Amino acid sequence: MSETTHDGGVAVSAPPSPDEGLSAADLAAKYGLSVSGARPGLASYVRQLWGRRHFILAFSQAKLTAQYSQAKLGQLWQVATPLLNAAVYFLIFGLILKADRGMEREVYIPFLVTGVFVFTFTQSSVMAGVRAISGNLGLVRALHFPRASLPISFSLQQLQQLLFSMIVLFVVAVGFGSYPRLSWLLIVPVLVLQFLFNTGLAMIMARMGAKTPDLAQLMPFVMRTWMYASGVMFSIPLMLEEHPKWIADILQYNPAAIYMDLMRFALIDGYGPASKVLPPHVWAVAGGWAVLVAVGGFVYFWKAEERYGRG
Amino acid sequence: MAEQTDRTMIPTVIADELHIVYRVNGAKTGKGSATAALSRIIKRGEERGVRKVHAVRGVSFTSYRGEAIGLIGSNGSGKSTLLRAIAGLLPAEKGHVYTDGQPSLLGVNAALMNDLTGERNVILGGLAMGMSREQIRARYQDIVDFSGINEKGDFITLPMRTYSSGMAARLRFSIAAAKDHDVLMIDEALATGDRKFQKRSEARIRELRKEAGTVFLVSHNNKSIRDTCDRVLWLERGELRLDGPTDEVLKEYEKFTGK
Numbered sequence: 001m002s003e004t005t006h007d008g009g010v011a012v013s014a015p016p017s018p019d020e021g022l023s024a025a026d027l028a029a030k031y032g033l034s035v036s037g038a039r040p041g042l043a044s045y046v047r048q049l050w051g052r053r054h055f056i057l058a059f060s061q062a063k064l065t066a067q068y069s070q071a072k073l074g075q076l077w078q079v080a081t082p083l084l085n086a087a088v089y090f091l092i093f094g095l096i097l098k099a100d101r102g103m104e105r106e107v108y109i110p111f112l113v114t115g116v117f118v119f120t121f122t123q124s125s126v127m128a129g130v131r132a133i134s135g136n137l138g139l140v141r142a143l144h145f146p147r148a149s150l151p152i153s154f155s156l157q158q159l160q161q162l163l164f165s166m167i168v169l170f171v172v173a174v175g176f177g178s179y180p181r182l183s184w185l186l187i188v189p190v191l192v193l194q195f196l197f198n199t200g201l202a203m204i205m206a207r208m209g210a211k212t213p214d215l216a217q218l219m220p221f222v223m224r225t226w227m228y229a230s231g232v233m234f235s236i237p238l239m240l241e242e243h244p245k246w247i248a249d250i251l252q253y254n255p256a257a258i259y260m261d262l263m264r265f266a267l268i269d270g271y272g273p274a275s276k277v278l279p280p281h282v283w284a285v286a287g288g289w290a291v292l293v294a295v296g297g298f299v300y301f302w303k304a305e306e307r308y309g310r311g
Numbered sequence: 312m313a314e315q316t317d318r319t320m321i322p323t324v325i326a327d328e329l330h331i332v333y334r335v336n337g338a339k340t341g342k343g344s345a346t347a348a349l350s351r352i353i354k355r356g357e358e359r360g361v362r363k364v365h366a367v368r369g370v371s372f373t374s375y376r377g378e379a380i381g382l383i384g385s386n387g388s389g390k391s392t393l394l395r396a397i398a399g400l401l402p403a404e405k406g407h408v409y410t411d412g413q414p415s416l417l418g419v420n421a422a423l424m425n426d427l428t429g430e431r432n433v434i435l436g437g438l439a440m441g442m443s444r445e446q447i448r449a450r451y452q453d454i455v456d457f458s459g460i461n462e463k464g465d466f467i468t469l470p471m472r473t474y475s476s477g478m479a480a481r482l483r484f485s486i487a488a489a490k491d492h493d494v495l496m497i498d499e500a501l502a503t504g505d506r507k508f509q510k511r512s513e514a515r516i517r518e519l520r521k522e523a524g525t526v527f528l529v530s531h532n533n534k535s536i537r538d539t540c541d542r543v544l545w546l547e548r549g550e551l552r553l554d555g556p557t558d559e560v561l562k563e564y565e566k567f568t569g570k
Contacts, residue, residue, distance in 0.1 A: 024327035027373070028409030031322050036399035036408040055438035059422075062435050066426035069470065138421035141400050143439055144413055309400060 039306040040146075042299070049146045056149050060157040082165035085120070086113040086172070093233040101238045106176045110268045113172050115232040117165045118260045121158055122198050123223045128154035129202025130209035130216050133308050140309035147308045148301050151202040159195050169267070178269040186266035194259040196290040200297030207301050210308050230256040235277070252279045255289040262286060321376040323494050323525040324397055324414065328406035331367035331389070331396050331549075366392040368549040369406070374494075374542075379516065379526040381540035381557065383533075383564055389549040390529045394496045397527070414494035415440065417487040425472040429460055429482055432471055436486040450489050457515070458485035459508065481508050488515050495519055496527040513539050533561055 022030065040048060049056075068077045089112055093099040100108040132151040133140060140147065166187075174180075209215045229251055231239065236257060240248040251257060261278055264271050271277055279285070367389045374380055382390045395401040397408055398416045422439035423432045433454050437447035458481045460466045460474075471479055488495075497516070516539050520526050530536050536543060536557065543560040545553040553560045 024325050024371070024373075024407065024409070027322060028325050028407075031411065033322065033325060033409035033411050036397060036410045036414065038399075052438075052441070054444055055435075055441075058435050058438050062424055062427055062431065065431075066424045069426040136421075139439075141395065142416055142421040144399070144415065145439065145441065306402060 042302060045146055045302055045305070049148055052145055052149050055145065056153045056156065059153045060160065063157045064160055078161065078164040079168055082117055083168050086116050089116050089233060099234040101234060103235065104270070107268060107270050110173045110176050110178055111264055111271065112233055113169055114264045114267060115260050117162065117169055118194070118263050119227055119230060119232045119256055121162045121194065122201070122256055123227065125155045125158045125198035125202045126205050126223060127219060128158060129205035130219055132202065132206040133210035134213040137309055147305055148203060148298065151206040151301065152199055155195065155199040155202045158198065173267050178267060183266050187263065190259060190262045190266060193286050193290040196294040197255055200293035200295070203297035203301035207304050226256060230254055230260065232260065249279065253285060258282060258286050258289065322373050323376055323411045324374040325409040326370055326372050326397070329367055329370045329396060329403055329408060330365070330405040331392050331401055332404040333364040333366055335362045335364060366549055367396065370551045372544060372551065372554055374525050376525060377520055378542055379520050379528065379540045381536035381543040382527060382529045382546060383536065383543060384546035388546045390546055391498055393546065394498055394527060394529060398496060410494060412493035414496060415492050417495060417497045420483045423471065423483065426470055428470055429467040432482070433486055437489065440487070440490050442490055454485045454489045457511065458482045477505065484512055488512070488519065491522055492519065492524055494525045498529045533565070537561065
């Protein structure tokens with residue numbers, strides 16, 4: 001036995017070996033040891049993430065199930081929660097504030113419900129993203145996995161939640177006279193694009209929230225402002241008729257409004273011709289937002305990979 | 312030690328002059344008031360209001376394949392911090408940690424959810440540790456049998472929140488120990504469970520060692536260190552005080568703690 005000083009030597013009664021006298025770095029290099037906790041390159045990071053796809057999916061489903069497991073009605077709340085939400089907005093904006101601005105009831109109610117559900121998808125992805133790292137520090141500090149698994153998993157949980165909401169939405173649409181037709185197929189690409197956009201946004205928020213957990217307090221206000229500016233309960237062109245047109249243009253091109261309008265256009269009979277309710281180049285803009293935010297968010301998140309969970 | 316001399320010693324973890332510093336937000340002034348927080352934000356500059364805790368100070372050692380290494384030291388001596396640094400979960404302030412493969416902390420608990428059944432937690436925990444679905448399916452029965460959860464009825468299909476604390480701890484250890492780790496680190500896990508389960512986990516740790524990995528074990532129970540480890544690192548105030556064969560280090564340690 002020997003007292004260890006800071007010579008970095010092997011203090012066990014070790015047999016003399018050919019490695020005697022090598023510095024730590026040389027010894028590590030000789031046996032192919034790598035620095036613990038270094039950030040992988042972007043390509044290998046994507047590969048690692050793909051290797052964890054089963055975990056990402058299982059984690060999102062587990063979160064979804066755990067959410068209502070204590071409630072008596074159990075998984076029924078998956079459908080009941082969005083339904084109640086839509087009812088409240090209808091009560092306030094449809095009946096009390098009359099935000100429909102002359103839209104027929106057959107159009108306005110599905111219009112409102114679609115808006116609420118689609119925006120909630122983005123909203124809850126952002127909120128879950130903020131806490132994806134800061135709320136799961138135990139997990140981050142205990143296990144090794146590409147950290148992007150967490151925000152992706154949370155967006156995926158929100159997507160599954162939205163799929164439950166879509167059941168309600170279909171019932172509402174049919175109930176108000178919009179029957180299934182070919183354009184309903186457009187819902188799929190809209191959901192894919194919005195999911196990409198949300199995931200990117202969740203990753204951006206996850207990195208910011210990991211550094212500044214206070215964002216969790218601030219974000220609800222930001223999201224509510226965004227909601228009112230995106231025409232969830234009213235049609236932007238109708239509401240801003242007497243204002244300069246560029247204001248309505250800016251609001252209409254914001255990603256939340258784009259995805260909402262595309263979904264309404266796909267779903268609701270009598271919502272109007274594309275030229276009137278959709279801004280020009282709408283699909284290009286929807287795809288552009290999705291790719292820009294998803295790729296940008298991913299790279300931005302990856303840049304801080306080795307720093308998550310520090311302190 | 313005899314068997315170690317006749318095969319080449321392959322290093323698994325090399326710590327080289329490792330320093331770990333924690334940063335704690337807003338603990339410097341001791342004032343948690345809103346004005347104090349605001350002035351911190353406004354002043355900016357060289358991280359005001361951040362208190363540094365120097366948890367590990369210049370630790371160097373090399374561990375080899377097939378070793379089981381105990382980490383001892385009084386509370387707050389930096390044992391757990393050192394393990395997290397080896398796992399690459401805490402970045403080093405100075406110095407380096409080199410590792411062979413990915414060391415894992417026996418800490419699957421964080422991935423498990425109390426509201427899910429034991430069954431689903433086994434799968435979720437396995438996936439979180441990076442096992443494939445096939446590997447989990449192949450080992451599922453072993454995990455359940457090892458934990459002994461089903462000895463008193465069909466508990467594995469009940470939510471984990473209905474388990475007693477001992478049962479939950481046993482399931483967690485079973486899930487974590489199911490994977491073959493290159494380097495496995497165990498932080499005070501053997502203190503849980505009844506005597507029978509402790510025996511079984513110690514046997515499992517010996518088995519993991521045989522599978523050519525290295526095991527690190529943090530414990531305040533000198534007996535379980537003696538039963539499982541052949542080498543001990545003694546940390547005190549973040550510094551490595553002694554490093555040597557279990558018996559010799561434990562003798563010194565017991566002298567130090569006055570036992």
